[in-house]
Amino acid sequence: MNTHVRALMGACALGALATASMGETLTIATVNNGDMIRMQGLTDDFSEKTGHEVEWVTLEENVLRQRVTTDISTKGGAFDIMTIGMYETPIWGANGWLVPLDDLSEEYDVGDILPAMAGGLSHDGTLYAAPFYGESSMIMYRTDLMEKAGLEMPDAPTWDFIREAAAAMTDRDADINGICLRGKAGWGEGGAFITAMSNSFGARWFDMDWNAQFDTQPWKDTLEFFVGMMNESGPAGYATNGFNENLSLFQQGKCGMWIDATVAASFVTNPNESEVADSVGFALAPDNGLGKRSNWLWAWALAIPAGTQKEAAAKEFIEWATSKDYIALVAENEGWANVPPGARTSLYENPNYMEVPFAKMTLDSILTADPNNSTVEPSPYVGVQFAAIPEFAGIATEVSQEFSAVYAGQQTVDEALAKAQDITNEAMEAAGYR
Amino acid sequence: MARSVTNQRKTINTIAAWAVGLLIFFPILWTILTSFKTEGQAIADPPVWFFFDWTLENYAVVQERSDYMRYLWNSIIIAGGSTVLGVIIAIPAAWSMAFVPSKRTKDILLWMLSTKMLPAVGVLYPIYLLFIKLGLLDSRFGLVIVLMLINLPIIVWMLYTYFREIPGEILEAARMDGATLKEEILYVLTPMAVPGIASTLLLNVILAWNEAFWTLNLTAANAAPLTAFIASYSSPEGLFYAKLSAASVMAIAPILILGWFSQKQLVRGLTFGAVK
Amino acid sequence: MATQQSRSAARLMMAPAVILLLGWMLVPLTMTLYFSFKTYLPLRGGDLGWAGFENYTRFVSSSSFWPAVQTTLVIVVGVLIITVCLGILLAILLDQPMWGQGIVRILVIAPFFVMPTVSALVWKNMFMDPTNGLLAHLWRFFGAEPVQWLSQASMPSLIMIVSWQWLPFATLILLTAIQSLDSEQLEAAEMDGAPVIKRFWYIILPHLGRAITIVILIQTIFLLAIFAEIFVTTGGAFGTRTLSYLIFQRVLESQNVGLGSAGGVYAIILANIVAAFLMRIVGKNLDA
Numbered sequence: 002m003n004t005h006v007r008a009l010m011g012a013c014a015l016g017a018l019a020t021a022s023m024g025e026t027l028t029i030a031t032v033n034n035g036d037m038i039r040m041q042g043l044t045d046d047f048s049e050k051t052g053h054e055v056e057w058v059t060l061e062e063n064v065l066r067q068r069v070t071t072d073i074s075t076k077g078g079a080f081d082i083m084t085i086g087m088y089e090t091p092i093w094g095a096n097g098w099l100v101p102l103d104d105l106s107e108e109y110d111v112g113d114i115l116p117a118m119a120g121g122l123s124h125d126g127t128l129y130a131a132p133f134y135g136e137s138s139m140i141m142y143r144t145d146l147m148e149k150a151g152l153e154m155p156d157a158p159t160w161d162f163i164r165e166a167a168a169a170m171t172d173r174d175a176d177i178n179g180i181c182l183r184g185k186a187g188w189g190e191g192g193a194f195i196t197a198m199s200n201s202f203g204a205r206w207f208d209m210d211w212n213a214q215f216d217t218q219p220w221k222d223t224l225e226f227f228v229g230m231m232n233e234s235g236p237a238g239y240a241t242n243g244f245n246e247n248l249s250l251f252q253q254g255k256c257g258m259w260i261d262a263t264v265a266a267s268f269v270t271n272p273n274e275s276e277v278a279d280s281v282g283f284a285l286a287p288d289n290g291l292g293k294r295s296n297w298l299w300a301w302a303l304a305i306p307a308g309t310q311k312e313a314a315a316k317e318f319i320e321w322a323t324s325k326d327y328i329a330l331v332a333e334n335e336g337w338a339n340v341p342p343g344a345r346t347s348l349y350e351n352p353n354y355m356e357v358p359f360a361k362m363t364l365d366s367i368l369t370a371d372p373n374n375s376t377v378e379p380s381p382y383v384g385v386q387f388a389a390i391p392e393f394a395g396i397a398t399e400v401s402q403e404f405s406a407v408y409a410g411q412q413t414v415d416e417a418l419a420k421a422q423d424i425t426n427e428a429m430e431a432a433g434y435r
Numbered sequence: 436m437a438r439s440v441t442n443q444r445k446t447i448n449t450i451a452a453w454a455v456g457l458l459i460f461f462p463i464l465w466t467i468l469t470s471f472k473t474e475g476q477a478i479a480d481p482p483v484w485f486f487f488d489w490t491l492e493n494y495a496v497v498q499e500r501s502d503y504m505r506y507l508w509n510s511i512i513i514a515g516g517s518t519v520l521g522v523i524i525a526i527p528a529a530w531s532m533a534f535v536p537s538k539r540t541k542d543i544l545l546w547m548l549s550t551k552m553l554p555a556v557g558v559l560y561p562i563y564l565l566f567i568k569l570g571l572l573d574s575r576f577g578l579v580i581v582l583m584l585i586n587l588p589i590i591v592w593m594l595y596t597y598f599r600e601i602p603g604e605i606l607e608a609a610r611m612d613g614a615t616l617k618e619e620i621l622y623v624l625t626p627m628a629v630p631g632i633a634s635t636l637l638l639n640v641i642l643a644w645n646e647a648f649w650t651l652n653l654t655a656a657n658a659a660p661l662t663a664f665i666a667s668y669s670s671p672e673g674l675f676y677a678k679l680s681a682a683s684v685m686a687i688a689p690i691l692i693l694g695w696f697s698q699k700q701l702v703r704g705l706t707f708g709a710v711k
Numbered sequence: 712m713a714t715q716q717s718r719s720a721a722r723l724m725m726a727p728a729v730i731l732l733l734g735w736m737l738v739p740l741t742m743t744l745y746f747s748f749k750t751y752l753p754l755r756g757g758d759l760g761w762a763g764f765e766n767y768t769r770f771v772s773s774s775s776f777w778p779a780v781q782t783t784l785v786i787v788v789g790v791l792i793i794t795v796c797l798g799i800l801l802a803i804l805l806d807q808p809m810w811g812q813g814i815v816r817i818l819v820i821a822p823f824f825v826m827p828t829v830s831a832l833v834w835k836n837m838f839m840d841p842t843n844g845l846l847a848h849l850w851r852f853f854g855a856e857p858v859q860w861l862s863q864a865s866m867p868s869l870i871m872i873v874s875w876q877w878l879p880f881a882t883l884i885l886l887t888a889i890q891s892l893d894s895e896q897l898e899a900a901e902m903d904g905a906p907v908i909k910r911f912w913y914i915i916l917p918h919l920g921r922a923i924t925i926v927i928l929i930q931t932i933f934l935l936a937i938f939a940e941i942f943v944t945t946g947g948a949f950g951t952r953t954l955s956y957l958i959f960q961r962v963l964e965s966q967n968v969g970l971g972s973a974g975g976v977y978a979i980i981l982a983n984i985v986a987a988f989l990m991r992i993v994g995k996n997l998d999a
Contacts, residue, residue, distance in 0.1 A: 028655050028656045030655070033667045033668070038500060041500065042499075056655075056656035056657075057501075057656070058655050058656050058659065058663075059500075059501065059667040060663070060666050060667055061666055061667060061668075061669040063942075063946070064651065064666045064669075067652075067963045067964075068651070068652065070753075070754075070963070070966065071559065071560070071563055071652065071963070072563075072655075074753030074754060074757070074966070075560065075563050075564055075567060075753070076567070077563065077566075077567050077572055078567070078572075079572055079573050079655040080655055092754060096754070096756065186945070186946050186947070186948035186949075187946055236842065237841050237842070237856070237857060237859060238840075238841030238842070238857075238859035238862060240859070240862040240949075241841075241859070241861050241862050241945075245675075246840075246842075249478075249843070250842060253478075255842070391752065391754030391755055391966055392965060392966075392967075394964055394965070394966075395960060395961070395964040395965025395966065395967070396965070398946075398947075398960065398964050399775070399960065401948075402946070402947060402948040402949075402952075405862070405948045405949065406948065406949055406950070408862070409859065409862035409863055409949060410863065411862075411863075411949065411950075420774065423774055424774070424775075427769075427773060427774075428965060431769055431967060431970060432752065432755070432967070445807075445808050445809055445810070448804070448807040448808065448809040449809040449810045449811065451804060452804050452805060452807070452809050452812075452815045453811065453815055455801065455804065455815075455819070456814075456815040456816075456818035456819050457818060459818060459819050459821070459822060459875070459878070459879075460818035460819070460821050460822075462822070462830070462833055462834065462837075462838065462875070463821055463822065463825065465833075465837065465838075465845065466833050466837065469837065478843040480843075480848045480851070481848060481852065482845060482848055524727050524728050524731065525728055527724030527725070527727070527728075528724060528725045528727070528728035528729070530721075530724060531720070531721030531722070531724045531725045532721075532725065534717075534721075535717050535718055535720075535721035537718070537721075543725070543729065545986075545990050547728075547729075547732055548928070548932065548986075549982075549983065549986050550732050550735060550736045551932045552932060552935060552936075552979065552982035552983070552985075552986060553736065553739060553740070553975075553979060553982075554935075554936060554954070554955045554958055554975055554978040554979070554982070555936060555938070555955075556938065556955055556958050556959040556962060556963070556971075556975075557743055557955075557958050557962065557971060557972060557974065557975025557976075557978060557979075558739035558742065558743055558975065559962060559963070560742075560746070560753075560962065560968050560972075561738070561739050561742035561743060561746070562739060564742075565738065565742075584731060584732065584735040587728060587731065587732060587735075588732065589929070591728055616717075616720055641823065641824060644826065645824075645825075645826040645827060647826060647827055647828050647938075647939045648938060648939070661826070662826060662828060665826070665828050665829055665832070666828065668832075669828070669832055669943060676836060676837055676843070679832060679833075679836060679837075680833075680837070683829045683832065683833060686826060686829055687824060687825050687826060687829055690824045690826075691821065691824045691825075693824075694820065694821070694823070694824040695817050695821075698813065698816055698817050698820065699813075701820065701883060702816060702820075702883060702886060702887060702890075703887065704887075705880075705883045705884050705887055707884065707922075707925040707929070
């Protein structure tokens with residue numbers, strides 16, 4: 002009742018409501034990342050404009066995945082909008098579980114979405130989820146420590162340089178680790194990092210016949226390089242460090258370099274949260290001269306499950322949350338450095354935004370990642386730090402658990418790779434690929 | 436001569452018990468302290484103990500992000516509702532097991548307990564599909580039913596053991612006076628079993644309050660209790676110990692307070708028939 | 712003596728509870744059995760036909776199966792040993808005369824009220840974190856290298872967290888039992904000059920027999936199913952993958968409901984073996 006009255010009043014006051022739909026209540030499942038939390042705070046703007054109310058279900062990433070996947074595959078209908086990523090979208094879109102976003106309004110300007118993002122969130126050329134923010138990965142480093150070590154970071158460094166610089170910046174007595182990287186088990190955590198890194202070493206998950214490739218030299222090289230470098234210059238206990246753990250280490254000034262999501266740039270340069278805000282530099286993720294860099298591509302996007310009763314209202318919300326106006330709204334309230342990045346071309350044409358120190362490097366990183374052509378040797382899958390097949394999340398989580406056991410010193414690289422090979426082939430057989 | 440307790444011995448007991456008690460309680464105490472710190476103080480090395488600027492900021496941030504009262508209310512309804520419903524169903528069953536035992540009574544009791552051994556995650560899909568069919572998804576009623584079923588075996592067992600301790604002669608006397616079965620249960624049995632029923636209620640409210648699999652997986656926005664509330668704080672970005680602590684304190688405080696007030700009842704009542 | 716009439720009344724009164732539980736057992740069980748013979752992949756369109764016993768053979772032949780069974784048993788047995796032993800000692804201690812007994816009891820039982828998710832989060836982040844955790848601070852204070860609890864000592868850490876949660880429950884039940892101990896018997900033994908150990912071994916421990924079985928029975932039921940603690944702390948890495956966690960990975964992470972259901976059936980079988988074993992002991996002890 003109450004919401005109805007309020008909604009109607011809002012509608013009358015605005016008078017601009019073209020769709021005569023009554024105020025609906027949308028249930029939106031989302032992840033507890035900073036940009037989404039900020040969006041929740043701004044929901045009133047949406048309600049005022051459209052008369053719809055929003056109920057948020059905010060969950061931690063792993064719980065969210067489990068929750069929305071159960072719901073969509075059973076057609077549960079518990080949510081009107083789901084926050085999903087670049088991995089889920091093409092798979093779910095292919096299953097016909099998502100409402101195609103092919104009739105968004107003129108003002109929304111679909112063409113403005115960065116092609117890399119739109120491509121990753123489409124199936125057969127149809128957009129199934131609108132990017133709320135997009136990211137790649139890049140190097141964030143401490144300019145002061147780099148200078149102290151007598152080195153200069155190139156814009157596009159190699160892994161050998163990174164390893165050398167990490168060793169030079171490490172100062173165990175001062176509690177400074179040359180490099181912090183993800184080692185935590187989970188396909189979206191350490192699994193994503195090592196997969197993206199392996200691309201630059203010439204490795205791939207599967208050959209063209211879907212055979213696992215963990216018995217090949219490039220994988221061995223990747224893991225040995227990673228473990229060697231982390232043992233020299235990484236923080237203690239890196240086997241359990243994920244994005245959040247590394248973020249707080251970096252913010253506390255305990256890391257010389259950190260290679261991770263580009264969205265982290267706004268957190269490490271925010272003086273309210275970061276002790277090292279004024280001495281952070283950025284560079285492209287490293288390569289090995291094989292033609293592929295080790296940066297990934299990801300987007301958190303909003304999608305509508307097929308069969309929802311509130312499709313029209315849900316579309317209105319998506320248009321609001323991923324619009325240019327929303328970006329302007331955040332910029333007005335919180336400053337340009339805090340707008341959701343990586344989704345729209347126009348953002349990177351905005352002179353205000355290009356003054357933000359990490360804007361250019363973020364865009365360059367996004368542009369160098371190509372989900373359709375991510376490995377040195379040909380591979381049958383789409384995706385940079387994942388393979389967009391339904392089985393991947395499960396397999397990669399178990400494989401990354403084996404890798405984490407290496408990082409913790411519980412088994413050797415060879416043992417882990419042998420197990421990874423078995424796990425992967427077993428699962429691919431169960432799913433009927435081989 | 437009674438066992439004389441020297442003051443010295445009592446002092447030693449006291450010191451030992453307090454030391455152990457504080458050690459066990461320490462993680463909770465530390466969480467409470469941390470929830471009043473700033474994020475910087477929360478990770479300070481050496482740790483700051485009591486002398487810092489106490490702040491309520493974390494609680495304000497958490498409240499602003501999620502409407503605590505709604506989760507709390509759902510938790511109360513779900514935990515309370517499932518327990519009360521469970522006790523109502525269990526009382527007659529426990530009565531008949533205790534006073535009209537048959538050869539199969541013990542088997543039935545043990546079978547009931549064994550239903551608790553079904554691994555929840557294995558049946559998530561079946562139950563989820565069932566909930567969709569019945570329209571119970573994201574409803575408090577659905578959760579009340581599920582948690583009632585999960586705890587029913589424990590409730591029946593606890594009540595059974597309490598009832599069994601009630602001397603049968605009293606019931607027979609009541610029956611001789613012409614009491615019907617209903618009267619017997621309502622006016623004779625239940626009052627005598629009140630302490631037992633009370634501790635059964637308490638234990639099962641705690642168990643239901645802390646159940647985190649079904650309450651998380653069968654809810655969305657409407658019926659989500661505190662277990663879902665905490666799931667949105669488990670790994671936010673950046674420094675979060677203080678905010679995590681505040682959210683944790685908010686999630687456990689109500690049941691902690693209830694538990695503390697009823698501590699005596701729990702200490703006396705949790706026998707499961709272990710005391711002859 | 713129960714009459715025929717009261718017998719049928721009794722049956723009637725038992726009916727609601729029995730029928731409900733029967734339903735709660737049969738419906739999911741039937742569905743699990745059904746799915747376990749299917750190739751059921753939600754992300755590939757759901758039901759893809761009958762699979763025979765393929766899911767069953769695949770689940771046991773997986774390299775993760777036996778380690779998972781072992782992990783499950785280690786956790787259950789480890790936590791039981793710790794909680795029962797410490798629980799007995801604590802119960803005896805709390806039964807002694809002292810100042811502030813009520814408050815100490817409150818302190819000791821408090822962890823039981825903390826939801827598993829919260830306790831796992833608090834332990835993982837605020838205590839066991841190798842950089843910012845309190846234990847790391849403590850280790851550094853003594854000049855030692857901080858332990859990486861959840862990776863290098865994953866099982867002991869997990870067992871510790873779970874034991875912390877269940878110790879209060881064991882203590883409560885054992886304390887209740889100790890309080891019912893006939894103090895005259897103890898005094899007589901003390902007067903006879905029986906040493907503390909003997910008194911404990913011949914009087915206290917036999918008296919606690921029933922309570923200990925109850926603690927074991929109830930905790931086993933809950934421990935076989937622990938999930939949140941593993942999900943939050945290690946996510947099944949570092950050798951902490953229990954059988955129920957493995958099923959979770961098959962059903963939700965790999966989205967293979969058929970395979971996971973077969974795992975569920977195995978878990979039920981394992982639980983029933985454990986249960987049958989327990990019932991034997993408990994059954995004897997429960998008889999009045």
